[in-house]
Amino acid sequence: MKILVTGGAGFIGSHTVDALLERGHEVRILDNLQKPVHLKGRPSWIPDEAEFVLGDVRDKAMWERCLDGVETVYHFAAYQDYLPDFSTFFHVNAVSTALLYEVAVAKRVSLQKVVVASSQFVQGEGLYRCRSADYADYADGGGLTQRRKGAKNLRRLEGEKVSKDRCGVFAGVMRGEEQLKRGDWEMRCPVCGEPAEWMWTPETHAAPPNAYAMAKYSQEMQAMSFGGRYAIPSVALRYSIVQGPRQSFYNAYSGACRIFSLNYYFGKAPTVYEDGKQCRDFVNIHDVVRANLMALEDGRMDGGVFNVGGGKAYTVWEFAEIVRKVSADFAEKSCLTQRRKDAKGLPEAEAPGWYRFGDTRHACSDISKIRALGWEPEKTPEDSVREYVEWLHEQDNVENILAYAEKTMKEMNVVRSSD
Numbered sequence: 001m002k003i004l005v006t007g008g009a010g011f012i013g014s015h016t017v018d019a020l021l022e023r024g025h026e027v028r029i030l031d032n033l034q035k036p037v038h039l040k041g042r043p044s045w046i047p048d049e050a051e052f053v054l055g056d057v058r059d060k061a062m063w064e065r066c067l068d069g070v071e072t073v074y075h076f077a078a079y080q081d082y083l084p085d086f087s088t089f090f091h092v093n094a095v096s097t098a099l100l101y102e103v104a105v106a107k108r109v110s111l112q113k114v115v116v117a118s119s120q121f122v123q124g125e126g127l128y129r130c131r132s133a134d135y136a137d138y139a140d141g142g143g144l145t146q147r148r149k150g151a152k153n154l155r156r157l158e159g160e161k162v163s164k165d166r167c168g169v170f171a172g173v174m175r176g177e178e179q180l181k182r183g184d185w186e187m188r189c190p191v192c193g194e195p196a197e198w199m200w201t202p203e204t205h206a207a208p209p210n211a212y213a214m215a216k217y218s219q220e221m222q223a224m225s226f227g228g229r230y231a232i233p234s235v236a237l238r239y240s241i242v243q244g245p246r247q248s249f250y251n252a253y254s255g256a257c258r259i260f261s262l263n264y265y266f267g268k269a270p271t272v273y274e275d276g277k278q279c280r281d282f283v284n285i286h287d288v289v290r291a292n293l294m295a296l297e298d299g300r301m302d303g304g305v306f307n308v309g310g311g312k313a314y315t316v317w318e319f320a321e322i323v324r325k326v327s328a329d330f331a332e333k334s335c336l337t338q339r340r341k342d343a344k345g346l347p348e349a350e351a352p353g354w355y356r357f358g359d360t361r362h363a364c365s366d367i368s369k370i371r372a373l374g375w376e377p378e379k380t381p382e383d384s385v386r387e388y389v390e391w392l393h394e395q396d397n398v399e400n401i402l403a404y405a406e407k408t409m410k411e412m413n414v415v416r417s418s419d
Contacts, residue, residue, distance in 0.1 A: 260349070
């Protein structure tokens, strides 16, 4: 099968290209090698067996050229950042997806499958449950049941709505500046005002809080609508935080694994936003690639949106400690005494009270839908960090851009300080 992978030089795209070639497919890559992600130009991991086209997914003529003879498209090219250049998110992510379907329909390209890369950010703050609610607990993937193992008559959360006169399950909303300024980090029940308990959030919930998430949600809607209307089998994969080697260290604005690993690479203490108790689920790149291949090969996924996550929640503090221990182990085994000799020598993460305005408090995805089809995460965050740290130390052009990134985000008022 002839397959086009947009963003095929990037993190998720390049690993997927490798897997497709191993399965005997013919692969064409479309990538514009956008800086700063590809600061040094074409990366070494682009295989000779793949056709490489240097071009932009915002260019209709480039789509017309690259869709020629193609049977399947993986649309991974994307713009992701915390910076407030709002229009860029829509031009790169949403408009490019419209062009994909527009050209496919106009040129009568017989596409057997389109897979678009969405993001956990689409769910925004996700779903919460008031701790004081007189409700049974909800089993939706392992979240609350881990804390309340003795609860009986567990029910699904889907379809439940908060009542105006009593506490219950509710959709989280963006926390206001006044709340964050005073260091009040938790999501609060809209009825009683008490701190609420996060829940594993299914694909049925969407509340994109920023330009990146809105553009990604647009990609999902286009894939479902245009795919169904024009008989182009389409799948949207809503990834949690994906981790592993080839994540560019030149983009230090986002990505806990690379930011924390870079800090320890240079012997510095990472900065944790808010109080570090916010929960996330992390998924390994190899597990993501398996989901990508499954979307190609399993027709049961056609016309669906699927969460692809790690299935286990970690606080940012816990994750920072994983990175510290893995970095220390690597330094000790590699005799990197010029940086740190052992785990005791590496500084723990710090929480100075900064926060990223518009960030989510908790974000954990219910993966029961894709699990029901046989997919299961096999790797741990330790596996992901270990691979990334080893890869990072293999590079010979690692630059310390952390201070610059921090300064830029503060100047643009993305990172702010609580009182």
